[in-house]
Amino acid sequence: MVVTEALQRTQDNLAIVIDERAMACVHGDSGLGKTLSVNASLRELAPAETVRVQFRSHPYLRDIRGVLFDALELPGPKPIHPLEFDTLLKDKLSERFRVLVCDEAQWMSTECFELWRHLWDDPHTDIAIIFVGGANCYKVLQREAMLSSRVLLWQKFEPLTPAEVMAVMPVYHPIWAEADLEIILLANRRAGHGNFRAWARVTVLAVRALKHLKRTTVDEEVLAWVCDRLGGQEPA
Structure with a gap:
């Protein structure tokens, strides 16, 4: 929390x-x-x-x-x-x-x-x-x-504003603390939408994506892997 x-x-x-x-x-x-x-x-x-x-x-x-x-x-x-x-x-x-x-x-x-x-x-x-x-x-x-x-x-x-997302998500989970702010904003536009429950799903899948793709930091390829599994997400 x-x-x-x-x-x-x-x-x-x-x-x-x-x-x-x-x-x-x-x-x-x-x-x-x-x-x-x-x-x-x-x-x-x-x-x-x-x-x-x-x-x-x-x-x-x-x-x-x-x-x-x-x-x-x-x-x-x-x-x-x-x-x-x-x-x-x-x-x-x-x-x-x-x-x-x-x-x-x-x-x-x-x-x-x-x-x-x-x-x-x-x-x-x-x-x-x-x-x-x-x-x-x-x-x-x-x-x-x-x-x-x-x-x-x-x-x-109300949903978190982009400014709140940039402030809150790096504290929410270590993978976002290590990610570029532009990647966090991209994740919010594509799947998070300022919604904590949506961000929880994104985070669970992003952790798995890092292991699957053998990465240490969330990037656009990791986000693509996540969004592909979430389904129904709008492209950024």
Whole structure:
């Protein structure tokens, strides 16, 4: 993991959210480091208070209640009736402060968002909520006026700029520390596109390419070997 401007901004934003017992939304395209940045920040800010939950696509209310029940390590059988279940969750969330992290938030329905709002609005619960989601997460949450009006901070993740790529990639892996900056920019144009997940694939294959081609430094031939195996990449 390398420190980027987005990671630093995430940590600053989440510090505010924790202090204010507020809600936040961290959103952006896949592979840009949203979840990693949130998790890394919370390991620094609230390691003992963080509760992470993630759901399959389009969860039902019972899924959210059930996952929270397990994540909060509540004893006994799960309540059958929703009112009883919500009371149990609120009682647990009133015992001490917790940060609830909901990943892939864009999959949730209005009813599910209303449950999160209900838990946060309760005067006795002591929680902050962080929604993390893909590119359309912002639009999905904005449609939920009752919830979005309560979100204190919105942070959008963007692809790394070429300048950031030149600064970050040499720290990310030793093969890029030894490569010319022009080669790093070429790799970004052809396959990386400022996306950390894409750069991880490029790096894995580049390491193998160096061994296969018996090279010590990434050059255009190494990149050609990598891009040929990635497939679907645009020429520089």
